[in-house]
Amino acid sequence: MANDDIWILGINMTKFGKHKDLDTVDLAAQAARAALADGGVTMNDIGVIAAGNLMGGGGIGQQLQKQIGQTGVPVYNVSNACATGATALRTAIMAIKAGETEMGLAVGVEKLAGAGLLGGGGKAKSDKKTWEPSGRYGAVASIDGRIGTNAMPGIFAQVGMEYGHRYGGTSFELFARIAEKNHSHSTLNPLAAYTKRMTLEEIMNDVMIAYPNTRSMCSANCDGAAAAVVTTGAKLKTLSKEQQRRAVKVAASVLTTDPWQEACQVLPDVNTLTRNAAKQAYEQAGVGPDELDLVELHDCFATAELVHYDNLMLCEEGGAVDFFNSGATWRDGRMPVNVSGGLQSKGHPIAATGIANVWEICHHLRGEAGDRQIEGAKVGLAHVIGLGSACGVHILERSGL
Amino acid sequence: MAKQVPLVDYLQLGEQPHLTAHRCVDCGARYFDRRNACASCFGDRFVEETVATEGEVRAFTIVTFAAPGVPVPFVAAVIDCGGVSVRANLVHVEPDADHVHLGMKVRLVTFPIGTDDDGVEAIAFGFEPLVPAATAGGA
Ligand SMILES: [Zn+2]
Numbered sequence: 001m002a003n004d005d006i007w008i009l010g011i012n013m014t015k016f017g018k019h020k021d022l023d024t025v026d027l028a029a030q031a032a033r034a035a036l037a038d039g040g041v042t043m044n045d046i047g048v049i050a051a052g053n054l055m056g057g058g059g060i061g062q063q064l065q066k067q068i069g070q071t072g073v074p075v076y077n078v079s080n081a082c083a084t085g086a087t088a089l090r091t092a093i094m095a096i097k098a099g100e101t102e103m104g105l106a107v108g109v110e111k112l113a114g115a116g117l118l119g120g121g122g123k124a125k126s127d128k129k130t131w132e133p134s135g136r137y138g139a140v141a142s143i144d145g146r147i148g149t150n151a152m153p154g155i156f157a158q159v160g161m162e163y164g165h166r167y168g169g170t171s172f173e174l175f176a177r178i179a180e181k182n183h184s185h186s187t188l189n190p191l192a193a194y195t196k197r198m199t200l201e202e203i204m205n206d207v208m209i210a211y212p213n214t215r216s217m218c219s220a221n222c223d224g225a226a227a228a229v230v231t232t233g234a235k236l237k238t239l240s241k242e243q244q245r246r247a248v249k250v251a252a253s254v255l256t257t258d259p260w261q262e263a264c265q266v267l268p269d270v271n272t273l274t275r276n277a278a279k280q281a282y283e284q285a286g287v288g289p290d291e292l293d294l295v296e297l298h299d300c301f302a303t304a305e306l307v308h309y310d311n312l313m314l315c316e317e318g319g320a321v322d323f324f325n326s327g328a329t330w331r332d333g334r335m336p337v338n339v340s341g342g343l344q345s346k347g348h349p350i351a352a353t354g355i356a357n358v359w360e361i362c363h364h365l366r367g368e369a370g371d372r373q374i375e376g377a378k379v380g381l382a383h384v385i386g387l388g389s390a391c392g393v394h395i396l397e398r399s400g401l
Numbered sequence: 402m403a404k405q406v407p408l409v410d411y412l413q414l415g416e417q418p419h420l421t422a423h424r425c426v427d428c429g430a431r432y433f434d435r436r437n438a439c440a441s442c443f444g445d446r447f448v449e450e451t452v453a454t455e456g457e458v459r460a461f462t463i464v465t466f467a468a469p470g471v472p473v474p475f476v477a478a479v480i481d482c483g484g485v486s487v488r489a490n491l492v493h494v495e496p497d498a499d500h501v502h503l504g505m506k507v508r509l510v511t512f513p514i515g516t517d518d519d520g521v522e523a524i525a526f527g528f529e530p531l532v533p534a535a536t537a538g539g540a
Contacts, residue, residue, distance in 0.1 A: 162479065
């Protein structure tokens with residue numbers, strides 16, 4: 001191991017679901033303490049903390065310190081929509097790469113159970129009694145529902161439909177079959193919020209949210225946290241053989257935003273930044289998509305999973321439908337995608353997701369994934385995207401020991 | 402006739418209602434919202450440009466579950482109007498997958514959405530099918 005390589009020494013995710021008796025800080029503390037224990041280190045070893053939480057009151061990093069150890073190290077509270085967890089991880093990695101410290105802790109946590117629809121409304125106040133233009137569109141009333149939709153299910157539905165318009169082959173049933181795969185995968189994941197297999201009929205007949213996404217094709221709001229301890233190759237060499245064996249190499253850590261595209265002002269472009277992140281990550285890691293043993297990608301909606309097969313270059317450009325229809329992305333296929341159950345069944349506690357996806361990959365690379373283990377997994381990729389937009393891609397490699 | 406105000410400032414009312422975009426003088430990028438500088442080339446000179454009132458549906462969704470106060474169902478779409486992507490609702494069409502389809506040709510229409518305490522009428526826009534769905538039937 002090279003001295004300046006970055007390694008995940010310890011990592012953990014809490015059970016995703018409803019945690020009535022745990023608050024945001026409890027969940028973050030649970031994941032952080034478990035990640036430290038998993039790595040065989042304590043807060044005394046941590047030189048930097050990066051923490052993310054979107055729905056709480058702010059300052060989650062310092063709140064967490066007060067519960068698990070106030071050592072005076074710098075805290076970076078980060079916020080990057082659904083890419084917040086990946087951003088926290090990347091922030092800790094950057095601090096280490098900059099030589100400021102040799103070990104960092106990244107945490108993401110969210111309490112979302114029962115939160116309902118995200119992205120829409122917000123400004124649900126009734127329209128004014130006298131029309132008064134406001135905002136950058138000079139709008140005299142709320143535009144959500146009058147000029148398209150601001151809510152996530154509809155935005156991502158259009159993302160999938162646009163792909164279908166460009167390349168053909170999509171249908172309501174095709175998108176539903178992607179959800180069928182993920183719900184099937186979730187039955188093997190005890191930490192998933194929902195672990196119930198669903199038939200294609202059940203998925204298609206579920207409550208329609210935004211065609212073609214029914215409720216079971218949307219990510220599940222839930223509570224959860226995830227945390228990771230990262231360090232350098234130089235530091236890892238000083239640790240035990242067991243710690244070295246279980247450590248997972250961060251072969252690539254990339255964060256991108258969306259470059260300007262003609263249509264991005266009317267429909268967020270989730271494609272270009274993902275493709276850019278993937279390209280950079282494959283180059284950094286020196287691996288190609290064909291060398292991946294498993295992928296956890298941001299299936300916030302069934303319609304989103306399809307386009308990311310293409311964006312992450314798991315298939316030929318325009319070939320996502322054929323790729324899915326080949327069975328490749330089922331857990332027994334040649335490129336298992338979202339064997340955790342994905343956001344649709346594992347759940348999507350927003351700021352935790354970007355680290356939880358990395359945890360899933362690490363779990364397989366360490367050979368610790370139990371019933372859902374992808375045998376012999378050596379390399380995996382974790383992807384998240386937050387609208388706005390931010391995309392995080394991490395490529396992880398099994399320790400050679 | 403009642404005084405009217407557009408829902409958004411890029412909707413131009415009058416004899417032939419249409420949308421306008423701020424076009425970057427340097428690179429041609431178009432924006433519906435107010436911009437401090439061009440996101441594409443960082444230039445800061447914009448001119449008003451008329452956007453075609455007919456186009457083709459490039460993406461759509463039928464929203465059946467929305468934030469409180471937003472009436473459902475409605476069809477949200479991205480329409481390619483002569484190379485400018487426009488976000489709008491599709492109107493005068495049954496909001497179901499048998500009647501709305503990708504590639505559908507549509508045109509801009511305007512309609513009132515309410516009157517304020519001063520008697521001013523707010524006018525919104527949407528896009529309707531160019532060819533009424535003849536086989537749509539039912540109803
Ligand atoms: Zn420009």
